[in-house]
Amino acid sequence: MQFKIYRYNPxxxxxxxxxxxxxxxxxxxxxxxxxxxxxxxxDETLAFRHSCGEGVCGSDGMNINGLNGLAxxxxxxxxxxxxxxxxxxxxxxxxxxxxxxxxxxxQYRSVQPFLIRYDPEPEVENLQSPEDRDRLDGLYExxxxxxxxxxxxxxxxxPDKFPGPAALLQVWRFLADSRDQAMEKxxxxxDGPYKLFRCHTIxxxxxxxxxxxxxxxxxxxxxxxxxxxxx
Amino acid sequence: xxxxxxxxxxxxxxxxxxxxxxxxxFVYLIGCFVFAPPASHEAWRSWVAHPYISMxxxxxxxxxxLHAWVGVRNVLIDYVKPFxxxxxxxxxTGLALIACGAWGLQVVILxxxx
Numbered sequence: 538m539q540f541k542i543y544r545y546n547p548x549x550x551x552x553x554x555x556x557x558x559x560x561x562x563x564x565x566x567x568x569x570x571x572x573x574x575x576x577x578x579x580d581e582t583l584a585f586r587h588s589c590g591e592g593v594c595g596s597d598g599m600n601i602n603g604l605n606g607l608a609x610x611x612x613x614x615x616x617x618x619x620x621x622x623x624x625x626x627x628x629x630x631x632x633x634x635x636x637x638x639x640x641x642x643x644q645y646r647s648v649q650p651f652l653i654r655y656d657p658e659p660e661v662e663n664l665q666s667p668e669d670r671d672r673l674d675g676l677y678e679x680x681x682x683x684x685x686x687x688x689x690x691x692x693x694x695x696p697d698k699f700p701g702p703a704a705l706l707q708v709w710r711f712l713a714d715s716r717d718q719a720m721e722k723x724x725x726x727x728d729g730p731y732k733l734f735r736c737h738t739i740x741x742x743x744x745x746x747x748x749x750x751x752x753x754x755x756x757x758x759x760x761x762x763x764x765x766x767x768x
Numbered sequence: 769x770x771x772x773x774x775x776x777x778x779x780x781x782x783x784x785x786x787x788x789x790x791x792x793x794f795v796y797l798i799g800c801f802v803f804a805p806p807a808s809h810e811a812w813r814s815w816v817a818h819p820y821i822s823m824x825x826x827x828x829x830x831x832x833x834l835h836a837w838v839g840v841r842n843v844l845i846d847y848v849k850p851f852x853x854x855x856x857x858x859x860x861t862g863l864a865l866i867a868c869g870a871w872g873l874q875v876v877i878l879x880x881x882x
Contacts, residue, residue: 690846695845729775730775730776730845731845734776734779735846760780764777764781
């Protein structure tokens with residue numbers, strides 16, 4: 538199987554380049570991550586992040602044949618040859634397929650992704666009805682791999698100002714939480730041209746999400762809630 | 769309502785509402801021209817001068833201008849980074865849109881007083 542892999546080591550390379558690789562033994566059911574590990578045996582300088590190998594940790598997000606995804610849950614069988622593997626688009630490359638996720642994490646931090654309560658701490662747990670808990674389905678599963686935000690043109694153009702789909706999905710995760718009490722504060726922080734409204738419903742985020750989540754829908758829900766609180 | 773809010777939520781709402789009006793009015797307009805096209809300049813003028821039509825046309829111009837303003841502003845915010853250049857382009861867009869609106873208003877007024 539033929540591979541073309543993005544290589545760039547800022548210590549030695551003036552410019553990034555694509556390196557050709559070939560892998561003979563493709564086992565049935567083999568995922569791209571396993572292939573990359575085999576290719577790393579051929580050229581030990583090839584660098585990429587990976588950890589759990591089953592789509593839970595979100596470390597091995599990369600651009601595979603033009604689409605962001607997790608290498609560990611991308612079967613080789615469905616990929617067109619040569620398989621072009623690049624780092625996430627639109628954010629700084631540290632080396633080869635390893636990108637600098639700091640801006641992404643900064644945006645995640647900026648939306649205060651935790652429960653905010655103003656009531657005094659209760660003596661018992663904050664209970665939630667099963668119906669209220671159901672509203673968090675499709676939101677809490679995010680693993681912060683960054684596939685969505687780095688596929689979003691609005692995030693490419695304004696990574697310092699636009700929170701991006703991953704962070705906005707988390708805003709909705711806490712707005713939808715019956716235990717959270719900071720709705721007004723969260724909504725106010727999202728108004729203006731650069732926050733919520735930089736999303737133009739391009740929907741790349743929902744298209745690439747390896748967990749099948751839909752940030753565009755969450756953003757739509759936030760817009761509707763904001764409208765409801767303004768008229 | 770702060771200026772920030774006007775540029776965010778309000779711009780978004782204006783864009784949606786104007787889109788609905790533009791969509792409906794375009795259907796009506798195309799219907800008029802397909803099924804009852806004005807035969808002469810005079811027929812065309814008196815059609816514009818009809819009170820309901822002039823009002824609908826003025827609303828149409830307003831919606832078109834607001835819709836175009838929000839859309840062009842979005843594109844400029846996305847693609848034009850230097851502050852000075854963006855300001856100049858926004859100002860030019862605004863002036864051009866106001867000029868178009870003034871022209872449309874003039875056409876309707878002239879049709880009504882003729």
